[in-house]
Amino acid sequence: MRLFNRNIGSLFIALSIFILSLNAQDKVKQIDELVQKYYELGQINGSVLVAEGGNIIYSKGIGFADIENKIANKPDTKFRLASVTKQFTATLVMQLVEKGKIKLDGKLSDYLTYYRKDIGDKITIHQILSHTSGIANYTDDAKFMQDEVKNKVAPRDFVLKYCSGELVFEPGTSWAYSNSGYFILGAVIEEVTGKTYETVLKENILGPLGMTNSGYEHNDIAYENYAKGYTNLLGEYMPARFLEMTIPYSAGALYSTVEDMFKWDQALYGNTILSDESKEKMFTPVQNNYGYGWGIIEQPVGDVKVKVITHSGGIFGFNSLITRLVEDKKFVMVLNNFENGNISTLTKGIINILYGLEASPPKQSLAIILLKAIKEKGVAEGINEYKALKEDKTNYVVSENDMNNLGYLLLQQGKVKEAIEVFKLNVEAFPESFNVYDSLGEAYMTAGDNENAIINYKKSIELNPNNDGGKKMLEKLEKK
Numbered sequence: 001m002r003l004f005n006r007n008i009g010s011l012f013i014a015l016s017i018f019i020l021s022l023n024a025q026d027k028v029k030q031i032d033e034l035v036q037k038y039y040e041l042g043q044i045n046g047s048v049l050v051a052e053g054g055n056i057i058y059s060k061g062i063g064f065a066d067i068e069n070k071i072a073n074k075p076d077t078k079f080r081l082a083s084v085t086k087q088f089t090a091t092l093v094m095q096l097v098e099k100g101k102i103k104l105d106g107k108l109s110d111y112l113t114y115y116r117k118d119i120g121d122k123i124t125i126h127q128i129l130s131h132t133s134g135i136a137n138y139t140d141d142a143k144f145m146q147d148e149v150k151n152k153v154a155p156r157d158f159v160l161k162y163c164s165g166e167l168v169f170e171p172g173t174s175w176a177y178s179n180s181g182y183f184i185l186g187a188v189i190e191e192v193t194g195k196t197y198e199t200v201l202k203e204n205i206l207g208p209l210g211m212t213n214s215g216y217e218h219n220d221i222a223y224e225n226y227a228k229g230y231t232n233l234l235g236e237y238m239p240a241r242f243l244e245m246t247i248p249y250s251a252g253a254l255y256s257t258v259e260d261m262f263k264w265d266q267a268l269y270g271n272t273i274l275s276d277e278s279k280e281k282m283f284t285p286v287q288n289n290y291g292y293g294w295g296i297i298e299q300p301v302g303d304v305k306v307k308v309i310t311h312s313g314g315i316f317g318f319n320s321l322i323t324r325l326v327e328d329k330k331f332v333m334v335l336n337n338f339e340n341g342n343i344s345t346l347t348k349g350i351i352n353i354l355y356g357l358e359a360s361p362p363k364q365s366l367a368i369i370l371l372k373a374i375k376e377k378g379v380a381e382g383i384n385e386y387k388a389l390k391e392d393k394t395n396y397v398v399s400e401n402d403m404n405n406l407g408y409l410l411l412q413q414g415k416v417k418e419a420i421e422v423f424k425l426n427v428e429a430f431p432e433s434f435n436v437y438d439s440l441g442e443a444y445m446t447a448g449d450n451e452n453a454i455i456n457y458k459k460s461i462e463l464n465p466n467n468d469g470g471k472k473m474l475e476k477l478e479k480k
Helices: 002-040 082-098 125-129 142-147 155-162 179-193 197-209 258-267 276-282 343-354 366-377 379-390 400-412 416-429 434-446 450-463 468-479
Strands: 046-052 055-062 064-066 230-233 236-239 254-256 295-301 304-315 318-325 330-336
Touching: 002 046, 002 055, 002 343, 046 258, 046 343, 055 258, 082 125, 082 179, 082 197, 082 254, 082 276, 082 304, 082 318, 125 179, 155 179, 179 197, 197 258, 254 258, 258 318, 258 330, 295 343, 304 343, 318 343, 330 343, 366 379, 366 400, 366 416, 379 416, 400 416, 400 434, 416 434, 434 450, 434 468, 450 468
Parallel strands: none
Antiparallel strands: 046 055, 046 330, 230 236, 295 304, 304 318, 318 330
16 A cells, blocks of 8 residues: 555656646747747847746847857857946945945045045945935936047046036935946945955956856957847947947946856855845845845736846947846846847746746837838838837837937938928827937928927927937027
């Protein structure tokens, strides 16, 4: 009788393992099919890794690391992390907090004696980590992003020149994402340790975790298995603009692979890198669902909400997204080597699959359809096709950014009337966006229709009083 029961038990266990294996295989198949659909619509070109319970279930490159030479992306292809770098910077700061070399309530002036004292005495390290310092964001300066991003600069010089302006709000009273703040934290790390940010990173995170395919990027080094960055303009791939990597620094200059980022995810469950107390602080929202270098949100998945610890990144030629569902030990890492890939929606679809739900298929951007129709049939027929397909919300989507890019592409080609019509469609679709009116104003100005240009610039400034570019253009037009 015992033998019979033992055999029944063994059979039950074997059957359970077999069913679990089938479920896992089905998940992997669904994930792969979903990734392929996004690739076919030009919404991803990179590498994807998915893990459950500490085990990788899917790791694959999609598309090309070098489009011109047809070099495929792989799981060990290196990509720029962009702002995903910030979680590493935050971790290095917390390690120094644990060693008593930095205090979270310590003032910035305590660590950067060369920083302007009137502001440095008001800002704490905690506020810089949580984007509540009020330090202005240097990447919001359009002139800087146009003129200065090619220039190599030392951290101290950069802090003094670009991160020492007036505060945008009193520290601790509000929240505003600040690359400047995280650049300053890199300078703090260097001052406290007497070592470069890169050295501290290698010694305290990358080396101990065996993240051998990750590091701080230098423009003059040719890295093996490194993805080339692109701008994807409505299906046309062009090499991305040059960026001197001392500009993003500790706010966005790291590179990695999906497989190395899995090592990072796993390390954050233990105490090799940080104590539980430090991780608790890092993963606790301060304002706007942001802790220290991480966003912490409750994401709807079916009828429930799950805790998600995440961060995205975007930089010339690349975007990235790390997603940790720590309560269920699930992990999704997506690295993309063109700007503005639709990796957020892809990640949500993968999460649905991990929880046994159906993933919505990707939608085609109507701007791409409209561009093709304008080329082949003219703007009037193109708009008719756009309006007809706009009602099909299952398969098509109107992207404000894509439509704006289409308008500017037409402007560059000298097709000013067509550009105006596209910008008008964007205003119709996104009437609360200041940028759509700004773009339409520019198109009218290019056409010599100053009256309508003024009307649209005024509307843009009404919606966004901080639209300094629009204010300058309006001033010029009103003088005329």
